[in-house]
Amino acid sequence: MKSPARVLLAGVAAAATIGALAGCSAAGGDSGDGKTELRVATFPPGADAAAYEAFAAQEKQFEKANPDIDIIGVEYEWEGPTFAVQLAGGSLPDVFTVPxxxxxxLLENDQLxxxxxxxxxxxxxxxxxxxxLDGVKDSDGHxxxxxxxxxxxxxxYNRDLFExxxxxxxQPPTTWDEVREYAKKISDATGKAGYAEMAINNTGGWQLTAQTVARGGRTQTDNGDGSAESTIDNDGTKAALQFLHDLKWEDDSFGSKVDLDWGTINQEFAAGNIGMYTSGSDVYTALVRDFGMDPSIxxxxxxxxxxxxxxTLxxxxIAVISPTVDxxxxxAAVKWIDWYYMQKLLNEDAAVQDAKTLNESDQAVGTPVLPVLSRELYEQSLEWIEPYINVxxxxxxxxxxxxxxxxxVGEPKKKTQEIYALLDTVVQTVLTDENADIDALLAQAQKDAQALLDK
Structure with a gap:
């Protein structure tokens, strides 16, 4: 990437979810000057200019060390319903990330x-x-x-709305009863949604699963023989749905928007319209970079x-490579992944260079994550970059x-996204029908999920 404009030109039309140049191959190739052209995923559409400036600096550093590789940044955002289409159509970058x-x-279908x-x-x-690591291995250990x-x-949560x-x-809430209590107070005092939850594009099922786990339930069990059993109809899932029902229909603290997904709930939260919601601990970076949130809130x-x-779910x-590249x-893709994603987790010099570059471009450094390596390495890396942490x-x-x-607790392993999509409907029904029969919804969802698992 040579400028923010170059990345934007690499994106598809605004209606696309995953940015990749319309009609271009994801197979890389020669850039015309003897260099290997490598298309790599960058940020979702809407990321601020500072993010591209930081990426441009990192690209320059990489290309200086690898003068035979020409990096082209491509806007990218994974979303369940559209990803398979993008993958089948060959419009993804050479290097991208998947959950x-x-x-x-994907690996079982020879798509990685x-x-x-x-x-x-x-x-x-x-x-x-x-x-x-087992999550990216096949049965032969590849x-x-x-x-x-x-x-x-x-x-x-929004500190300003709390105040x-x-x-x-x-002193944020530590029980679900307190979450409900706080949501009601926020809604009554500010007119904003005290609490909101994702409900579409597979994110409703994702968050319902997270709420289930937090209440001691599980939506799927592994039988140990390659098969799995749907256990959606459990007390934890029922309590999670009853919680949403009560916020929406009894307390009027949920807000009017019941069709939010990962992107739109972040947008609403960043705009100060939501008091609390659940999502991955790493979302702060996107809230600031892509949605313009004021860090003070x-x-x-x-x-x-x-x-x-x-x-806790x-x-x-994972960073992956398109199976169509030569x-x-x-x-070139392996060099990029190792340099851009991995070395900052393993090497002090790389960690410091990455943190310094991001910090100088006002990008988030130090957002809470969980280690993919050891906890010791993760905590060591925080010590390395401590002078540059700005979150x-x-x-x-x-x-x-x-x-x-x-x-x-890990996410369910079998038919994950299909079952999340199935559970979206359950969440939406509870949020749009005051008289929704939660017991019946769960019984049917368990039956439908088992049918998916038995295929």
């Missing part, structure tokens, strides 16, 4: 490049958390991507947990002080 939940399906030899040659295969970031679910409602922003706490076996994404482009970590202490005490 952990998609990796198994095998990078086993490359990961082993780089020498840090054994540094990965083995549970996370590796199909680089786990590059993980998160735990967090409760994001307007007479609440202490340094931001607060982050752990998701409340209750029940007999509560946990985790997730993350060997030269693949080699308001004091406003995130209710999360960073407590997250290690919560039990991490």
């Amino acid at each position: 952990f939940t998609d990796s198994k399906t 490049m095998d990078v086993t030899d490359e990961v082993k040659a780089l020498g840090y295969e054994d540094s990965f958390n083995p549970i996370i 590796i199909f991507g680089f786990p590059r970031q993980a998160y735990a679910m967090g409760l994001h 307007q409602a007479g609440l202490d922003p340094d 931001y607060g982050l706490a752990v998701v409340p947990t209750e029940g007999d076996d509560p946990g 985790g997730g993350g994404d 060997d030269t482009t693949k080699a 308001p970590r004091d406003q995130m202490k209710p999360f960073t002080d407590a997250i290690w005490d919560q039990t991490p």
